[in-house]
Amino acid sequence: MSMEIEPPLEVRYYALMKEEVEDKNGRLVVENEEREIVEECEDEVELPVIDLGLLKMGNLEREKCKNEMVEAARNWGFFQIINHGVCEKVLKAMIYEQKKVFNEPFAKKSLSNFLNLVGTYRWGNPVAISPTQISWSEAFHIAVLEVSNLKDHVTLRTTMEGVVKKLGRLAEKISEILGQSLGIKSSYFKERCEKGKSSFRLNRYPPCPFASKVYGLIPHTDSDYLTILYQPQISGLQLLRAGKWFPVKPNPQALLVNIGDLFQVVSNDVFRSLKHRVVASEAVERFSFAYFYCPSDDVLIESWLKPSNYRQFSYKEYRQQIEKDVEKTGNKVGLSRFFLHNMLLPHLGQ
Ligand SMILES: O=C(O)CCC(=O)C(=O)O
Numbered sequence: 491m492s493m494e495i496e497p498p499l500e501v502r503y504y505a506l507m508k509e510e511v512e513d514k515n516g517r518l519v520v521e522n523e524e525r526e527i528v529e530e531c532e533d534e535v536e537l538p539v540i541d542l543g544l545l546k547m548g549n550l551e552r553e554k555c556k557n558e559m560v561e562a563a564r565n566w567g568f569f570q571i572i573n574h575g576v577c578e579k580v581l582k583a584m585i586y587e588q589k590k591v592f593n594e595p596f597a598k599k600s601l602s603n604f605l606n607l608v609g610t611y612r613w614g615n616p617v618a619i620s621p622t623q624i625s626w627s628e629a630f631h632i633a634v635l636e637v638s639n640l641k642d643h644v645t646l647r648t649t650m651e652g653v654v655k656k657l658g659r660l661a662e663k664i665s666e667i668l669g670q671s672l673g674i675k676s677s678y679f680k681e682r683c684e685k686g687k688s689s690f691r692l693n694r695y696p697p698c699p700f701a702s703k704v705y706g707l708i709p710h711t712d713s714d715y716l717t718i719l720y721q722p723q724i725s726g727l728q729l730l731r732a733g734k735w736f737p738v739k740p741n742p743q744a745l746l747v748n749i750g751d752l753f754q755v756v757s758n759d760v761f762r763s764l765k766h767r768v769v770a771s772e773a774v775e776r777f778s779f780a781y782f783y784c785p786s787d788d789v790l791i792e793s794w795l796k797p798s799n800y801r802q803f804s805y806k807e808y809r810q811q812i813e814k815d816v817e818k819t820g821n822k823v824g825l826s827r828f829f830l831h832n833m834l835l836p837h838l839g840q
């Protein structure tokens with residue numbers, strides 16, 4: 491078995507990136523060779539920092555924390571949390587375990603029963619039809635309810651179990667606080683997500699020889715209620731705000747929270763699911779992990795505030811629609827499929 495750890499991204503995507511086409515004189519030219527897809531971006535943003543330590547103090551502090559979180563979710567859709575109760579040592583241990591498992595040979599990682607989990611390993615984008623759809627990265631995408639089935643990799647499993655449990659509780663708490671500001675009862679998210687499709691994703695972005703010509707991860711919104719992300723060291727994450735891409739500064743102490751598509755619907759666009767992406771780097775490899783807070787398949791996704799901007803749909807329907815669109819076009823279409831009327835989304839302006 492080959493010991494090569496890298497997925498064959500270069501072999502797989504070389505042709506797509508250097509596509510030969512006929513010019514108007516009938517000559518063959520290499521079309522994509524000079525095309526830079528990662529345009530200029532803005533200066534790094536300092537996202538709002540919410541101190542969850544305040545939740546354990548008096549009424550006044552608790553209310554302050556909640557208000558600041560709601561403001562951040564409204565104005566940004568992306569914010570940082572500190573004093574969140576998951577210590578840096580544990581988060582770093584997760585990154586360490588993640589490095590170890592990505593270091594296994596590609597031939598092993600890509601086996602269908604690797605880790606005793608079905609269909610968890612991904613690399614590139616199997617349906618990419620243009621350079622803008624290539625993700626120069628690999629990932630393990632694991633259903634939270636399956637983490638305990640993970641075999642052979644004992645320290646990976648135990649570390650992940652601890653982190654997933656804590657991030658799950660945080661996601662529940664944050665959803666509850668944001669929901670309360672809209673008048674949603676506190677058990678709403680718990681009821682829908684407890685036996686749901688939440689998942690945990692380990693990302694690795696290998697150095698990329700064509701860093702300005704492909705993404706590390708293509709621009710996307712997350713298809714969940716909300717996401718909790720850890721990106722401790724290497725920059726690369728960018729978010730789209732008012733039509734501009736802003737790099738997000740890594741912070742080893744903080745966790746990043748971002749609103750997903752489902753919360754955008756529930757909040758009737760009060761909270762927005764922002765597009766984000768990861769740019770590739772020629773020099774360094776990058777790691778991150780994310781917890782996606784998701785309901786069960788049969789849960790109805792609908793706006794709490796009326797009149798609703800969206801028609802009702804089940805979470806299953808949403809995922810199936812995305813799967814169909816990705817297969818057909820290489821891209822997820824997402825929420826606009828469910829708009830009830832033609833809407834302009836001002837304010838955060840995607
Ligand atoms: O690696 C990152 O910083 C972002 C990852 C991400 O957006 C995702 O996994 O959905």
Ligand SMILES: [Fe+2]
Nearest residue numbers: 710711712766
């Ligand atoms: Fe994401």
